[in-house]
Amino acid sequence: MTLKLDNLAIYNKNSAGKRPLLEVNVEIKAGEVVSIxxxxxxxxxxxxxxxxxxLREPFKQTGCIYLNTALIDDLPPYKRKIGVxxxxxxxxxxxxxxxxxxxxxxxxxQIAASQRQTRIAAMLESVGLADMATRPVHxxxxxxxxxxxxxxxxxxxxxxxxxxxxxxxxxxxTRGQMRKWVFEQLLKRQLxxxxxxxxxxxxxxAGGRIIELPPC
Numbered sequence: 246m247t248l249k250l251d252n253l254a255i256y257n258k259n260s261a262g263k264r265p266l267l268e269v270n271v272e273i274k275a276g277e278v279v280s281i282x283x284x285x286x287x288x289x290x291x292x293x294x295x296x297x298x299x300l301r302e303p304f305k306q307t308g309c310i311y312l313n314t315a316l317i318d319d320l321p322p323y324k325r326k327i328g329v330x331x332x333x334x335x336x337x338x339x340x341x342x343x344x345x346x347x348x349x350x351x352x353x354x355q356i357a358a359s360q361r362q363t364r365i366a367a368m369l370e371s372v373g374l375a376d377m378a379t380r381p382v383h384x385x386x387x388x389x390x391x392x393x394x395x396x397x398x399x400x401x402x403x404x405x406x407x408x409x410x411x412x413x414x415x416x417x418x419t420r421g422q423m424r425k426w427v428f429e430q431l432l433k434r435q436l437x438x439x440x441x442x443x444x445x446x447x448x449x450x451a452g453g454r455i456i457e458l459p460p461c
Contacts, residue, residue: 246313248273248296248405248437253308255288255295265307267292267458273405273437278428280448281441283458289441293407296439297329298322312404328403328436330427332410334394336382342369342393343378349400368396372426388419395427399434406431408440412447424450 249272254265266288273279283289294300296310299322310317317325336345346365362378369375372392382390391411398406411427412420428451431438442448448455 246275246404246435246437247311248439249309249311250296251309251311253292253295253306253310255291255300256305256307257288258303258305266304268308269456270308271454271456273439273453275435275437276432278408278431278438278440278451278453279456280451280453281439281456281458282443282445282448283441284460285443287458287460289458290409293329293409293439293441296325296407297327298325326402326404328398328401328406330395330398330406330408330411332413334382334390336390336394336397338381338383340382341378342374342380342382342385345382345393346397346400349397364400368400372396386419387415388423391415391419391423392426395430399430403436406436406438408438408442410442411440413442413444428452 250269252268252270254268256265267283269281269292271279281289281292291300291304295306298320300306312326337348340348343362343365346368347361350361350364365378369377374389374392382393385393412423415423424447440447440451
């Protein structure tokens with residue numbers, strides 16, 4: 246599986262002139278993490294929104310987005326099979342840990358309802374959160390919530406993953422552990438991944454190519 250951005254450019258219709266916020270031309274291979282670094286306002290989050298099918302006015306895009314050889318530009322977000330992990334876990338507070346993961350599994354038609362609880366238990370055990378399926382999410386530490394957020398993303402069986410400053414709100418010790426664990430999970434599943442970050446250490450830890458955007 247590959248994620249290809251073919252001369253993808255993001256524009257702000259309200260800006261003077263016709264110069265794009267950013268232009269990216271890259272093919273991300275299975276298991277590779279490509280990092281994009283740039284100052285605030287350089288269009289990094291808008292780029293991820295474009296790939297996920299969430300770009301809104303006043304922004305627009307040109308160029309093409311391919312998942313493997315399939316053009317996905319005109320597909321709605323729920324059909325793109327793109328997983329997104331944000332800097333905030335964005336877990337559902339009215340659901341417990343297991344229910345948060347199960348929510349993503351409902352979207353994944355490959356997992357039968359009878360298999361979900363067994364699959365959830367195995368996923369939680371694999372990240373050191375065994376027996377926490379019934380825990381309220383607000384009772385978890387920041388690192389635990391981050392792990393559950395990634396499990397929920399992976400539970401939908403995405404074909405590619407986008408990381409939006411995923412470690413920026415973690416303390417230093419937890420951050421290093423989460424970097425290692427997240428990148429191991431993505432490599433294990435051979436998922437092409439695009440990460441935007443302000444932190445050079447995040448990009449170095451990802452081990453892939455680094456694209457640095459110029460100042461606006």
